[in-house]
Amino acid sequence: MSEAVTRSVHSASTSPGLLASLDPLLREWLPRQRWFAGKGRPVTGFSLVSATEVLxxxxxxxxxxxxxxxxxxxxxxxxxPTHPADCYQLLLGVREALPPRLAPALIGRPTAGPLAGLTVYEALHDPRPADVLLEALRERARIGELRFERDARQEIRGDLMPRLVTAEQSNSSIVYGDTFILKVLRRIVPGINPDLELPLALAREGCPRVPAPAGWMVADLAGDTYVLGVLQPFVRGASDGWDLALRELAKGEDFSGEARALGRATAEVHTALARALPVVTMGRAQMEPLAAAMTERLKAAVQAVPTLRPYASGLRSAFDALAELASEGRTWTAQRIHGDLHLGQCLRSPSGNASHASGGEGGWSLIDFEGEPSKSLTERRLPQPTARDVAGMLRSFDYAAHTLPRVTGWADACRAAYCSGYAEAGGLDPRTDPVLLRAYETDKAIYEVVYEARHRPDWLPVPMAAVHRLARQEPEPELS
Structure with a gap:
């Protein structure tokens, strides 16, 4: 870079005019990103939390x-909200001109401020900045307010070729030589992120179902720690659970063996989490407010999607039944869980097989423990009944089945096999508590209806089919 450009970039990280320089570019670029949470609302301005010159x-x-x-x-x-606005992590490359291979990464050319006349782009598309992040993790570097940590038991080589994962994600990921994957979190909140906390806890327990973190990026700001990214082993050749289910479904293949194995894997993770982190008992004081919150979400959903109105009474009965059990003195066990479990959060290693039940090489792995992004960090870290994870997976089987409407019985077979597999490894069949399971599945289906109505109207029939079933479903007697 020229000397003038060097001075411009050097002053940018401390210049009060940095955001003013970037503002018009970010207003256009940021809402287009898959991981931007505020879609549908205009951006009225930006404020800078931190700026660090990494290169x-x-x-x-x-x-x-x-x-x-x-x-x-x-x-x-x-x-x-707790904070006046969502906080996002941005890694910006700055060049005098952008080479053609990086054209898709362009953010723009500021016309004023310290970066005026330079080209600003999404740096994760560029191998050089991606290399710098891996090297910082290898060296446990500190760069300004950024801190890079690693697990000394795992070797991180420095000659791994980076590539950005281009599939739509709620964060960004870089794969290094099919050996590691760095998940760069985009929406940042202060505190311990479950996407680092839970895999570290599972690694301490020796649970093979979740890749153990090899390194992590954090920022220390004003007494708070912000988790920025997590480096984990890359499960080479693995199939995304959603993609695998759709492929098998399209071929007319039975998926119940895989569903059973996935149920076992889920139970193994839950069991390890219960060993690693506190387990609590939820009684009337906790469960009645939980059921009431589900009812409030139903009311809001009916207002947002009037199609739900004819089913409201039947859906509410699921939450009323749960509150009634709580009022009668029933208690439930709660622990840390995945929090957003579905087929897309699972990886199937090619060296595994449907009968694999004990971890080790191959089989199913669970990933992405960040939890439901719309929830606060405090909510995501609360102990919850494991039935919430189970319900999420049951809904995922329904979604997969509805991609081929002519197929009948596929989802029911997968749901039953998943619960049976869970019971084999966890010792407790989720179907032994039908009231709790129905309440969580109903709450999830209602959420799906609102989401699809707003974002993917063509998919609305999928959760509506579940709404029709759940609204008229009478709780079955508990299995003995």
Whole structure:
């Protein structure tokens, strides 16, 4: 870079004009990103949380690490958030001109401020910045307020070729030589992120169903720690559970063996989490508010999607039944769980097989323990009944089945096999508590209806079919 450009980049990280320089570019670019949470609401401004010069301005490219709050108006039903705006992690490359191979990464050319006349782009598309992140993890570097940590028991080689995962994700991922995958979190909150906390806890327990973190990035700001990214072993050749289910379904193949194995894997993870982290008992004082919150979500959903109105009474009966059991003195065990479990959060190693039940090489792995992104970090870290994870997977089988409407019985067979596999490894069949399971599955289906109505209307018949079933479903007697 020229000396003038070097001075410009060097001053950018501390310049009060940095955000003013980037503002018009980010207003256009940020809402287009899959991981931007505030879609449908205008961005009214930005505020800078931190700015760090990761690659020196003398290098090509320069690399700026930013944590930026995007300010947006609240929706009418949204209460005041803990923070005034969502905070996003941005890694910005800066060059005088962008080579053609990086054209898809372009953010723009600022016309004012310290970056005026330079080209700013999404740096994760560029191998050089991606290499820098891996090297920082290898060396346990500290760069400004950024801290890079690693597990000394895992070797991180420095000659691994990076490639950005281009599939749509709620975060960003870089694969290094089919050996590691770095998940770069985009929506950042202060505190311990479950996507690091739970895999570390499972690694301490020796659970082979979840890749053990090899390294992690954090920022230490004003007394708070922000988890920025997690490096884990890459499960080479693995199939995404959703893609695998659809392939087998399209071929007319039976998936119940895989569903049973996945049930066993889920139970093994739950059992290990119960050993690693506190387990609590939930009684009337906890369960009645939980059922009431489900009922409130139903009311809001009926207002948002009037198609739900004819089913409201039947759906509410699922939550009323749960509250009634709690009022009679029934208690439930709660622990840390995955929190957002579905087929897309599972990987099937090619060296595994449907009868694999004990971990080790091959079989099913669970990934992405971040939890439901719309929930606060505090909510995501609360102990919950394992039935919530089970319900999420049962709904996922329904979704897969509805991609081929002519197929009948596939989802029911998978659901039964999954629960049976779970019982084989966990000792407790989820179907032994039909009231709790129905309540969680109903709550999930209602969430899906609202989501599909807003974002994918063509998919609305999928959760509506579940709504029709769950609204008229009478709780079965508990299995003995």
């Amino acid at each position: 020196p301005p003398s290098s090509t490219p320069a690399l700026l690490h930013l944590l930026v709050r995007a300010h947006q108006p609240l929706v009418p039903t949204q209460s005041a």
